[in-house]
Amino acid sequence: MTTTRQKIKWRRLRACSACDMVSAIPVLRPGEHASCPQCGHVLARRHLHPVQRSIALATSALLSLLIAIAFPFISMDTNGLDTQIELPQTAVTLVDVQQPMVALIVSCTAIILPALYLIGVMIMQANVLRTVPRAYSDVIARLFSHLHPWMMADVFIIAALVSLVKLTEIGEVQLGVSFWAYCVFAALLLMTTRSVDIDWLWLRLAGEPAADTRIRCGISAAAQHVTGCTTCGLVNTLPTIAGAAAVCKRCGSKLHMRKPNSLEFTWALLFTAVILYIPANAYPMMITTSLGQTHASTIIGGMLELWQHGSEPIAVVIFVASVLVPIIKMLILILLSWLVKHPGPLNAQQKTRLYHLTELIGRWSMVDVFVVAIMVALIQSGNLMSVLPGPAALAFCAVVITTMLAAMALDPRLLWDTQGNTHD
Numbered sequence: 467m468t469t470t471r472q473k474i475k476w477r478r479l480r481a482c483s484a485c486d487m488v489s490a491i492p493v494l495r496p497g498e499h500a501s502c503p504q505c506g507h508v509l510a511r512r513h514l515h516p517v518q519r520s521i522a523l524a525t526s527a528l529l530s531l532l533i534a535i536a537f538p539f540i541s542m543d544t545n546g547l548d549t550q551i552e553l554p555q556t557a558v559t560l561v562d563v564q565q566p567m568v569a570l571i572v573s574c575t576a577i578i579l580p581a582l583y584l585i586g587v588m589i590m591q592a593n594v595l596r597t598v599p600r601a602y603s604d605v606i607a608r609l610f611s612h613l614h615p616w617m618m619a620d621v622f623i624i625a626a627l628v629s630l631v632k633l634t635e636i637g638e639v640q641l642g643v644s645f646w647a648y649c650v651f652a653a654l655l656l657m658t659t660r661s662v663d664i665d666w667l668w669l670r671l672a673g674e675p676a677a678d679t680r681i682r683c684g685i686s687a688a689a690q691h692v693t694g695c696t697t698c699g700l701v702n703t704l705p706t707i708a709g710a711a712a713v714c715k716r717c718g719s720k721l722h723m724r725k726p727n728s729l730e731f732t733w734a735l736l737f738t739a740v741i742l743y744i745p746a747n748a749y750p751m752m753i754t755t756s757l758g759q760t761h762a763s764t765i766i767g768g769m770l771e772l773w774q775h776g777s778e779p780i781a782v783v784i785f786v787a788s789v790l791v792p793i794i795k796m797l798i799l800i801l802l803s804w805l806v807k808h809p810g811p812l813n814a815q816q817k818t819r820l821y822h823l824t825e826l827i828g829r830w831s832m833v834d835v836f837v838v839a840i841m842v843a844l845i846q847s848g849n850l851m852s853v854l855p856g857p858a859a860l861a862f863c864a865v866v867i868t869t870m871l872a873a874m875a876l877d878p879r880l881l882w883d884t885q886g887n888t889h890d
């Protein structure tokens with residue numbers, strides 16, 4: 467009897483961040499993961515030697531990034547004129563041509579944020595290894611959950627390959643050491659993010675406070691007036707007094723039954739994205755000057771030119787990334803936001819799948835912006851030929867960012883509330 471009571475007392479409860487159903491996580495062995503029985507969302511996963519694994523991967527990724535920054539990225543030979551660029555030049559040149567905001571977005575998503583993330587992983591995991599109590603680790607762990615979508619090393623690689631094909635029309639192009647180092651970095655960065663088990667980290671950093679014995683598994687957290695912390699995952703009981711501030715008893719993050727004003731923020735950001743999508747397509751993305759002749763091309767125009775010049779596969783990549791993905795993402799988010807308040811033909815499982823799809827595809831729209839950054843940096847030879855970013859570059863960056871923010875603002879648990887999973 468005592469054993470059963472202890473088991474109930476020390477069960478590790480999690481409220482699924484996608485559908486809000488409460489589950490008890492079993493003891494996991496390395497290589498195993500626990501998924502939500504209702505929607506399949508992964509709640510926790512375990513790795514063999516997680517600390518050493520993360521440190522080794524993060525260190526290797528950071529070294530690869532340093533090599534990628536130090537050596538030539540792409541070089542081009544045009545009529546005997548040899549030009550080569552290092553990775554940071556993609557951002558520096560954008561500042562030189564009066565596009566500081568685009569430069570900031572490119573440098574942050576391709577270099578700065580991934581580097582900060584890797585340094586954060588190393589500091590935090592080293593602290594766990596040395597059993598130093600929590601020094602800066604809780605702050606870093608809190609940032610982790612928000613950083614992932616903004617690291618776009620993999621998107622930058624696709625952009626480099628697209629640029630390569632575009633540039634072969636102008637001259638002889640070669641990929642430098644830095645490009646290959648950057649590919650290794652992107653792969654190691656992905657492996658590092660997968661090696662970090664947030665659930666295990668918080669368990670090591672701050673233990674697991676005993677769960678309320680009255681909380682039941684198999685029903686939504688909201689129906690029991692409890693909520694899962696969006697940072698560390700711990701299930702907390704919410705205060706009964708209306709308007710009282712609630713914070714997680716383990717990590718100190720603010721708690722909410724649902725993201726405050728989730729729908730209002732989502733609609734506002736979606737509306738902004740739709741408005742910004744007009745200048746992003748109407749204005750030129752890239753302005754090319756060759757032998758005194760200036761030619762401005764919009765996203766669609768540039769894509770059609772690629773098709774006409776026989777680069778059909780690249781035209782398809784640009785069409786999918788720059789036209790199809792933003793439109794599909796905006797339409798799905800509009801549909802999901804509308805379905806929160808109105809019954810529709812889709813069940814909650816299907817709506818959640820659509821929501822995860824928007825999270826997955828949104829960042830790939832940055833391909834064309836990165837292509838412009840690489841082209842501008844490489845082709846700055848002055849009188850013979852020059853490439854400048856058009857006004858659409860910044861507008862398009864803003865579309866990508868606002869749609870990503872809209873997806874983050876929409877609380878996926880709202881999609882289950884209309885299915886009778888409600889909290890009255």
Ligand SMILES: [Zn+2]
Nearest residue numbers: 482485502505
């Ligand atoms: Zn779930």
Ligand SMILES: [Zn+2]
Nearest residue numbers: 695698714717
């Ligand atoms: Zn927490």
